[in-house]
Amino acid sequence: MSNALRVLMAQQNFLVGDIPGNTQKVIDGANQARMQQADVVMFPELALTGYPPEDLLLRPSLETRVGQALQRLCDEVRDIYLVVGYPRMRDGKLYNMAGVIHNGQLLGEYAKQCLPNYQVFDEKRYFSEGDQPLVVPINGVPVALTVCEDIWHPGPALQAREAGAQLMLNINASPFHIDKPRHRTELLRERARQAGCPILYVNMVGGQDELVFDGGSKVVDVAGELLFSGDHFQEADYLVEFDSASGRLSCAHPSEPHPTLExxxxxxxxxxxxxxxxxxxxxxxxxxxxxxxxxxxxxxxxxxxxxxxxxxxxxxxxxxxxxxxxxxxxxxxxxxxxxxxxxxxxxxxxxxxxxxxxxxxxxxxxxxxxxxxxxxxxxxxxxxxxxxxxxxxxxxxxxxxxxxxxxxxxxxxxxxxxxxxxxxxxxxxxxxxxxxxxxxxxxxxIDRPPSAELAPDQTDQDSLPDYDVLDRILELYVECDYSADAIIAEGFDETDVKRVIWLVDINEYKRRQAPVGVRITQRGFGRDRRYPITSGWKAGV
Structure with a gap:
């Protein structure tokens, strides 16, 4: 007997802190999914609060507000399985949860096990780590849940495999940086093979202060083949059908190519x-x-x-x-x-x-x-x-x-x-x-020499190295943490390197007062890079 499961991946844009508005968005999305005859609809990580909620997670009223939102979902979403992310207290600890709701019942909760605490992430400031898998039978199909960073480590996938999962739903709030879509694809392919089951990966989309979430939801089969990749930088719904008897997956939408860097x-x-x-x-x-x-x-x-x-x-x-x-x-x-x-x-x-x-x-x-x-x-x-x-x-x-x-x-x-x-x-x-x-x-x-035009015949290169040289030195120092000696060893002029590094170090006070801006590299000036203003550090070694 074939057990077909139709899953709609809702790649949506949420507003941090607007729990009532986000909840209504989930309800509306679930209703739309039901009209498309989906059995399951899955939303991104922390959809009810938006991501990242930062110190809103420390507000005493958070638990009450999230509890009210979950009750609304139980009351208003019917005849479809709903997978949604939210923060929740359990035994005095706060967890980054993925819950499964069906016809008024919260069938199960999965607590995110792998908490990122690098680059722009500081989840260990707020959340406790889960340690148990969650596999829920949906239409006869054992379905495992994981949350974002869990897919970057083998442990949760292997747990799901041992628990008998035939399909994994992975909900995400994964921010963009250059080449991130390719890295995700490579990772998902490896993890699907380890888990021994296909993975449906839904990612949040939208801007939140300096972070941009690029969507690009994906479907990977048990052999690690990428079957589908969704649109980037826009909301979209993707319907996927899984046949548990054959393990076959089919997508109702054509796959989108990865965008170029530019x-x-x-x-x-x-x-x-x-x-x-x-x-x-x-x-x-x-x-x-x-x-x-x-x-x-x-x-x-x-x-x-x-x-x-x-x-x-x-x-x-x-x-x-x-x-x-x-x-x-x-x-x-x-x-x-x-x-x-x-x-x-x-x-x-x-x-x-x-x-x-x-x-x-x-x-x-x-x-x-x-x-x-x-x-x-x-x-x-x-x-x-x-x-x-x-x-x-x-x-x-x-x-x-x-x-x-x-x-x-x-x-x-x-x-x-x-x-x-x-x-x-x-x-x-x-x-x-x-x-x-x-x-x-x-x-x-585009063709003219760059100039601030603050003095007669002024150009940027009057006081800075050529931008090809400057940008490579900055990449090595700011994004790769090279020392001055290591950058010089790459073939750059010692005077240029030491002057550029000195300028970077002494101008931390300016950057601390600068406006927020979109992060597109793996080390931007903002949440990524937190250096002291007052410092005796020497960057030569």
Missing amino acids: QSVYNALVLGVRDYVNKNGFKGVVLGLSGGIDSALTLAVAVDALGAERVEAVMMPFRYTSSMSLEDAEAEANTLGVQYDVISIEPMFDTFMGQLADQFEGTARDTTEENLQARCRGVLLMAISNKKGYLVLTTGNKSEMAVGYSTLYGDMAGGFDVLKDVPKTLVYRLSNYRNSISPVIPQRV
């Missing part, structure tokens, strides 16, 4: 901006459009995320601003159809300098005057933000943030830095990628 990063930036703006209730965004490549790419991302009608660009020229910058900024703004304004900072700069004349008397001109230009621009953008309810998007890239090539309370003034984790060399690649879809960034912006 495509995945660009889409991550778009989703990160869209969700940060919308989930936090901003009417739109405003940014300073300088005629340079960073602000040009940021504007393109913002329009793709929100639509031109919710984006405002402001050119704030000074005496050092070239006619090329003015022309290119206006050309891109017109191409994208955003509101575009030009406000000179010259009068306010002159006023500041007049008021500071006594303080500056007898001193030579230096970066103080350059920083003052940036701070005039920051004041203008923040005033527009306050008046219109717009979020200010800053435009600094990872290379600049690493070495402090930015002005505190100037070009760093704002609420969200789209390119915060994007190295300068990748900024160029993303700009060319966006133009391959439709030409929006003037080619001259």
Whole structure:
């Protein structure tokens, strides 16, 4: 006798902390799954609270709110098995749970066993580890549950195998970084072979502060073959049928190819901006459009995320601003159809300098005057933000943030830095990628030498190594934890290496005050990298 099981993987976007809203989303999704004649619907990890809830997990009312949500699910979801993630107290300990609900009954709970405590994860701060498998019979099929990190280790899969599982449902809140989809696929293939059963992997999608969850839900058969890979960076439902007699799996949707690096990063930036703006209730965004490549790419991302009608660009020229910058900024703004304004900072700069004349008397001109230009621009953008309810998007890239090539309370003034984790060399690649879809960034912006235009004939390379060199040194030091000596051994100039590392170390105080931004690498400036501001550490060894 054949036991067919139809499972709908609900790749959904949840709002952290909105337990009632997330619960309604689960109820609606379960109703939709039932209309598609699914036997089971599975939602991502911690769907009821959103991920990561951080210290909301420490709130005394958490248990009451989650308990009320689970009761709603028991009361309102019928005629379908519901697999959903949530935090729950058991015997005085908090666990990251996956529960199975059917016709008003909580049939079983699985407590996540492997708690990640690296990179952006700190689950051991909140949760206790489970140690038992859960296998639930559904339509005669023994189905095992696991949660996210459990799939990265062999233990839970082997437990499920010993408990007689014929199918594994793995619920996830796995954030994106470059090449993550490929790593997941390789891992799932290995784990399915160890478990001796197919794995249905559903992943959360959406932006949460600096994290972006990219979806890409997958189905892997018992031999470790990838049968299906879902869309990335968008909500979707995927119906999968499992025949326990033959072990055969069939998917009702065509598989999606893994996106290219540029495509995945660009889409991550778009989703990160869209969700940060919308989930936090901003009417739109405003940014300073300088005629340079960073602000040009940021504007393109913002329009793709929100639509031109919710984006405002402001050119704030000074005496050092070239006619090329003015022309290119206006050309891109017109191409994208955003509101575009030009406000000179010259009068306010002159006023500041007049008021500071006594303080500056007898001193030579230096970066103080350059920083003052940036701070005039920051004041203008923040005033527009306050008046219109717009979020200010800053435009600094990872290379600049690493070495402090930015002005505190100037070009760093704002609420969200789209390119915060994007190295300068990748900024160029993303700009060319966006133009391959439709030409929006003037080619001259991409081709010209980068400059902050804070002084006559200024270019970035006046004070920094070429970006190809700089970005590789930064990758080795920031993302790979190489020492100065180890980087020099890779063939880089000793003077360049030591200067770059010194700049990274002394500018921690700036990064600590920087806006949040989308994480796209395995070591971003934020949750990933927590270094002291005051430190006597020497990075030579």
